[in-house]
Amino acid sequence: MRVIAIVVRILLQLKHDKRTMGLMIVAPILVLTLMSFIFNGNVYHPKIGIINAPILFVNRLEDKEASVVRLDENNSEESLNLFEVDAVIDFKSGVPNIRLEGSDPAKNKAVLSLVQNIMHPFSSFETDITYLYGYENMSSFDNFGPILIGFYVFFFVFLIAGVSFLSERNTGTLERTLASPIKRWEIVVGYLLGFGIFTIIQSALIAWYSIEVLDLMMVGSFALVLIITILTAMTALSIGTFISAFAENEMQMIQFIPIVIVPQVFFSGLFDLSTMIPLLQIVGRFTPLWYSADALRNIMIRGKGWSSIAFDVLILCIYCIFFIIANILALKKHRKI
Numbered sequence: 001m002r003v004i005a006i007v008v009r010i011l012l013q014l015k016h017d018k019r020t021m022g023l024m025i026v027a028p029i030l031v032l033t034l035m036s037f038i039f040n041g042n043v044y045h046p047k048i049g050i051i052n053a054p055i056l057f058v059n060r061l062e063d064k065e066a067s068v069v070r071l072d073e074n075n076s077e078e079s080l081n082l083f084e085v086d087a088v089i090d091f092k093s094g095v096p097n098i099r100l101e102g103s104d105p106a107k108n109k110a111v112l113s114l115v116q117n118i119m120h121p122f123s124s125f126e127t128d129i130t131y132l133y134g135y136e137n138m139s140s141f142d143n144f145g146p147i148l149i150g151f152y153v154f155f156f157v158f159l160i161a162g163v164s165f166l167s168e169r170n171t172g173t174l175e176r177t178l179a180s181p182i183k184r185w186e187i188v189v190g191y192l193l194g195f196g197i198f199t200i201i202q203s204a205l206i207a208w209y210s211i212e213v214l215d216l217m218m219v220g221s222f223a224l225v226l227i228i229t230i231l232t233a234m235t236a237l238s239i240g241t242f243i244s245a246f247a248e249n250e251m252q253m254i255q256f257i258p259i260v261i262v263p264q265v266f267f268s269g270l271f272d273l274s275t276m277i278p279l280l281q282i283v284g285r286f287t288p289l290w291y292s293a294d295a296l297r298n299i300m301i302r303g304k305g306w307s308s309i310a311f312d313v314l315i316l317c318i319y320c321i322f323f324i325i326a327n328i329l330a331l332k333k334h335r336k337i
Contacts, residue, residue, distance in 0.1 A: 027258035034266050034280075042275045046111045049079050051090040060118040080132045087111040096127055102134035103301045105143050106272075133302045134217075142217035146296035147269045149210050153229050154236040154289055155261055157199050161240035162253045165191065170249070188327045192237055199233035211300075219303035225296065228309065231316040232292040238323035239288075245330040264289040269297065291315045 049071040050058055061068050069085055076088040080099065086107045088099040098115060100108050112129070119127070129136070134143075168191075169175070207229050211218045218225075243260060247253040267273065267284030274281070284290050295312035298304035 027255065027262075031258055031262050034263055037277060037280055038266055038271050038275075044107070044110060044272055044275050046087065046107065046114055047085045048111065048114075049076055049085040049088040051076060051088065053089060053091050053096075057091075057096075057118065061114070064114055064118065066114060077132070089115065098127055098129045100129065100131050100134075102131035102138070103143070103297065105134070105138050105140060108134070108138075133219075138217070141214075142301070144270060145210060145214075145216040146300045147293040149206060149216075149225075149229060150232050150289055150292035150296055151265060151268060153199075153203050153206055153232050154264070154292065155257075157202070157233045157236040158240040158243075158261065159254070159257070161195050161199075161237045162244040162247070162256070163250050164195065165241040166244040166247055166250060166253055169244070184331045185328050188241075188324060188331060191241065192234070192324065192327075195237055195241075196234055199237055200230050203229035203233045216300070218300050220299035220305070224299045224306065224309065227313070228292060228295045228299065228316075231313060231320065232288070235288050235292075235316050235320045235323070238320050238327060242323045242327050242330060245327070263287070269293040288316060288319045 045065045045067055047067040047069065048061060049069045050061075051071055051073060058068055069079070071079055071085075071088060073090070076090070076099070079085045080088060080101045083101065086101050086104075090097045090099070096115070096119070098111070100111060102108060108131075115127070204226055207222070207225050210216045211222065211225070239260065243256050244253055247256065264287045267280075267287045268289045273284050276284075291312040295309040295316075298308050298312075302308075
C-alpha cells in the first residue's frame, strides 16, 4: 500500500506539472521528426564547374546527376570562393586539372569518386588535384571541429546560465534585488555581465585548447575565433537566462535542452543543409548556432578575415540584444514589486 501511495503521489505531481508532461511528449517527437527529415533527405549531388571539357565528359557528369556549371578561367576561382561549385575541372592538353573548394572532406570525396568513375578514357595521365581550402588528408575532426567549439560553448553556457539564474530566483535573491531601487534593465545587464566574465574565460580556454592542444586546423586569426566564441557564449547566456524565466526548477530547465539546443545541432553544419527540404533550410538560418559555426569555419578552415564574418557577427549581436530585451520584459511580467 505504501508503494501504491508513492506511485499515486508521483502521478498526481506529474498531472499538475503540465509543462514537464508536455516537454516529455513534444521533445522526443520534435527530435525524431527532425532526424527523419535529415536522414531521409535527398542524396547530395556535387556541383562541378567545367572549363574546356569534352562534351562526352560533361554528358557523363550530368548522367550521374552532378550539377554542372560552365565556367571560364576568369570566374572559376570566384565561383569556388563563393561556394557556387564544389570543384572546377579544367582540361589542359587533354589532362583534367581538378581544383577543389576543399573545406568539406565529404564533398571532396564525392567529387573525386565521381570523376574517377567517369574519367576513362578521357585521360591516361595522372589527374592534377589542388585545393582552395583544406588539404588532401584533411580529417573529419578538422571539418567539424569549429562547429563543435561553437556547440559546446553554446550548450554549457546556456545550461549553466539558466540553472544559475533560476537558482537566484528560487532562493529569493532575485526577489530581494527587485525590491531595491535598482531598475530591471540594470539587473539583467548586471547578471549578464557577471556571468559574462566567466563565459569569456571559458570561451577563450576552449578555443585555445582545441587549436593548440588538440591540433585542430587553424588558418585564420585566433583573435577572430575569440570574438565569435565570446559572442556565441553571450548569445547562449542571454537565451539561457530568458528560458529560465519559464522554468520552475532545474529539471524543467534541463527539459528545454531538446527544444532549444538539439534542433540547432542539426542546422549547425554537422549535417549538409542542402540535402534537406527547403523549409528546413530556411529554418536553419534562424538558429544562432548556424551563424557561429559558419563564422568559425570561415576563420579556421578557410582563413577568412573580418569582411567574411561581419554578417555572422551582426546576427549574433542581434540575437544577443533581442534576448536581453526579452529578459527585461520577462522580468517585468513575471516579477512583482
